[in-house]
Amino acid sequence: MKISARNQFKGRATVLHIGQVNADVSIDIGGGDRITALITSKSLEDLGIRDGVDAYALVKASSVMVMTADTPLRLSARNQLRGIVVKCQKGTVNSEVAIQLAGGETMTAIITNESMDALELSEGAEAIAVFKSTSVILGVTL
Amino acid sequence: MKISARNQFKGRATVLHIGQVNADVSIDIGGGDRITALITSKSLEDLGIRDGVDAYALVKASSVMVMTADTPLRLSARNQLRGIVVKCQKGTVNSEVAIQLAGGETMTAIITNESMDALELSEGAEAIAVFKSTSVILGVTL
Amino acid sequence: MKISARNQFKGRATVLHIGQVNADVSIDIGGGDRITALITSKSLEDLGIRDGVDAYALVKASSVMVMTADTPLRLSARNQLRGIVVKCQKGTVNSEVAIQLAGGETMTAIITNESMDALELSEGAEAIAVFKSTSVILGVTL
Numbered sequence: 117m118k119i120s121a122r123n124q125f126k127g128r129a130t131v132l133h134i135g136q137v138n139a140d141v142s143i144d145i146g147g148g149d150r151i152t153a154l155i156t157s158k159s160l161e162d163l164g165i166r167d168g169v170d171a172y173a174l175v176k177a178s179s180v181m182v183m184t185a186d187t188p189l190r191l192s193a194r195n196q197l198r199g200i201v202v203k204c205q206k207g208t209v210n211s212e213v214a215i216q217l218a219g220g221e222t223m224t225a226i227i228t229n230e231s232m233d234a235l236e237l238s239e240g241a242e243a244i245a246v247f248k249s250t251s252v253i254l255g256v257t258l
Numbered sequence: 259m260k261i262s263a264r265n266q267f268k269g270r271a272t273v274l275h276i277g278q279v280n281a282d283v284s285i286d287i288g289g290g291d292r293i294t295a296l297i298t299s300k301s302l303e304d305l306g307i308r309d310g311v312d313a314y315a316l317v318k319a320s321s322v323m324v325m326t327a328d329t330p331l332r333l334s335a336r337n338q339l340r341g342i343v344v345k346c347q348k349g350t351v352n353s354e355v356a357i358q359l360a361g362g363e364t365m366t367a368i369i370t371n372e373s374m375d376a377l378e379l380s381e382g383a384e385a386i387a388v389f390k391s392t393s394v395i396l397g398v399t400l
Numbered sequence: 401m402k403i404s405a406r407n408q409f410k411g412r413a414t415v416l417h418i419g420q421v422n423a424d425v426s427i428d429i430g431g432g433d434r435i436t437a438l439i440t441s442k443s444l445e446d447l448g449i450r451d452g453v454d455a456y457a458l459v460k461a462s463s464v465m466v467m468t469a470d471t472p473l474r475l476s477a478r479n480q481l482r483g484i485v486v487k488c489q490k491g492t493v494n495s496e497v498a499i500q501l502a503g504g505e506t507m508t509a510i511i512t513n514e515s516m517d518a519l520e521l522s523e524g525a526e527a528i529a530v531f532k533s534t535s536v537i538l539g540v541t542l
Contacts, residue, residue, distance in 0.1 A: 118326035118377055119333075119388065120355075120369035135421055137277055156391075159334035172331070177370050178320045178462045181537070184402035189456070191403075192443035192538040207351030209491030209510065212370065213404075226351065226370065227404035228461050228496065228510065235402055246403065249440075250392050250534050253323070254334040260468035260519055261475075261530065262497075262511035279419055298533075301476035314473070319512050320462045349493030354512065368493065368512065392534050395465070396476040 121174035121253070122224040125151060129171045129254075134160065141165060141254060143173040147219025151175070152194045153252035163256045172255040179251035180225035182213050184235055185242035194249045197223060201241045206232060213237060215245050263316035263395070264366040267293060271313045271396075276302065283307060283396060285315040289361025293317070294336045295394035305398045314397040321393035322367035324355050326377055327384035336391045339365060343383045348374060355379060357387050405458035405537070406508040409435060413455045413538075418444065425449060425538060427457040431503025435459070436478045437536035447540045456539040463535035464509035466497050468519055469526035478533045481507060485525045490516060497521060499529050 125145040132140040132152070139160040142150045151173040165171055183189070185198065202222065203214035211232040213225045223245040227235075237243065267287040274282040274294070281302040284292045293315040307313055325331070327340065344364065345356035353374040355367045365387040369377075379385065409429040416424040416436070423444040426434045435457040449455055467473070469482065486506065487498035495516040497509045507529040511519075521527060 118329045119331065120324040120367065120373035120377055122370050122373055133421075137275075137280065138421065153334070155334040156336065159336065163332055163334060174323070174333075176320070176323060178368070178460070181458070181460060182404040187402045188542040189403065189539045190447055190542060191458075192437070192439040192447060194440065194443065205351065207349065207491065209489065209494045209496050210351045212351050224370070225404065226462070228406050228508070230508075231404035231406055235404055246537070248534070248537060250390070253388070253390060255331045258330040258332060260471040261473065262466040262509065262515035262519055264512050264515055279417075279422065295476070297476040298478065301478065305474055305476060316465070316475075318462070318465060320510070347493065349491065352493045354493050366512070366514075392532070395530070395532060397473045400472040400474060 119174065122177040123175040125173045125221055126170060129165050129169045130167055143171055145219055145221060147217055149197050149217050149219055151252060152249045153254050154249040155254055165254065174253040174255055175247055175251055177224040177226040179247050180223060181246040182225045182227055182235060183244040183246050185244060191246060193246045195247045197245045201237055201239055201243050204237050204239060215243050261316065264319040265317040267315045267363055268312060271307050271311045272309055285313055287361055287363060289359055291339050291359050291361055293394060294391045295396050296391040297396055305396065307396065316395040316397055317389055317393055319366040319368040321389050322365060323388040324367050324369055324377060325386040325388050327386060333388060335388045337389045339387045343379050343381055343385050346379050346381060357385050403458065406461040407459040409457045409505055410454060413449050413453045414451055427455055429503055429505060431501055433481050433501050433503055435536060436533045437538050438533040439538055449538065458537040458539055459531055459535055461508045461510040463531050464507065465530040466509050466511055466519060467528040467530050469528060475530060477530045479531045481529045485521050485523055485527050488521050488523060499527050
């Protein structure tokens with residue numbers, strides 16, 4: 117697929133809720149992990165998304181936060197995927213962190229260098245990728 | 259205008275839908291392109307946005323994805339603007355891509371270097387700027 | 401707290417509105433400033449957020465725009481926090497801007513270098529941090 121979202125996960129859709137305006141859809145990406153997306157009910161219909169359909173969940177790396185596994189915090193974000201840090205790369209302002217999930221997929225986050233330092237992340241550490249369902253775009257192949 | 263959103267498009271508003279909480283507004287930015295924004299109904303009222311009013315659609319470059327023109331994918335994102343790549347600039351972690359739209363305006367996206375490489379973008383290629391209506395802020399001049 | 405959101409503000413919550421799907425919550429971060437978050441009503445319930453509860457408002461630096469204080473523009477974004485620029489740091493593609501708010505807290509924004517140049521920001525200048533309520537994640541300690 118040729119779209120710039122660094123995080124592209126394919127999986128089976130489950131429609132959780134269809135409201136008048138918005139719909140909640142969850143995508144099973146394997147390893148026990150699910151990504152929840154909030155899209156418009158019209159898009160749901162246009163894309164033909166219903167239970168059991170294969171769809172892509174797309175998430176920009178800049179929409180993803182990283183939380184260390186021992187943080188005593190409960191968050192409103194509906195996507196919180198636990199995994200192992202497999203890459204930490206610093207740039208001049210931003211850093212890139214890759215977290216391998218249970219199903220083998222890797223989630224990439226772009227965070228600031230200061231956050232990178234504050235988190236004391238290193239390869240092999242456990243961490244949680246956090247993002248809102250509003251940050252997820254769904255795609256289906258033609 | 260002195261606001262840091264790299265993408266600032268002025269155009270005529272059309273109010274598509276006013277819900278109890280949220281409203282959908284489309285801005286005609288010329289060249290046949292429209293930008294759809296999801297804002298709160300209260301903001302709509304406060305800003306005095308109604309059909310025919312001039313408004314600015316503001317979109318951060320980091321909220322924009324880039325898709326190559328031949329990608330066989332249908333997306334839930336309501337904004338998908340087709341154009342020609344006029345700039346590809348790589349940084350240490352992130353790259354900047356500028357896409358010129360039909361009306362002459364340029365849309366800028368910040369994507370990761372790895373996405374840049376994967377897309378094989380080059381100046382002159384056709385590409386699509388993709389972003390959610392929730393990523394758009396509307397502005398009106400005082 | 402060990403989460404990569406550059407902007408983490410602790411304060412007392414006020415629940416503004418609970419809808420069938422979404423809820424509006426405002427966090428008093430001191431100095432007369434409030435951060436409004438749009439979260440799902442289910443998250444509100446799960447986190448036990450109600451009037452008077454202490455909560456964290458988390459905002460990624462990449463979700464924040466910067467507006468100069470004299471910009472004659474009214475915006476749909478519900479969070480517009482005024483302060484003094486205390487840091488401007490340029491990278492190769494992105495720049496980091498820190499704005500000190502009335503209550504002493506600092507809000508960090510990542511903007512593109514070209515926006516940085518266009519805004520002519522400098523330390524000591526007045527500026528406004530702008531972000532949508534959908535960009536805010538709320539957290540409560542366990």
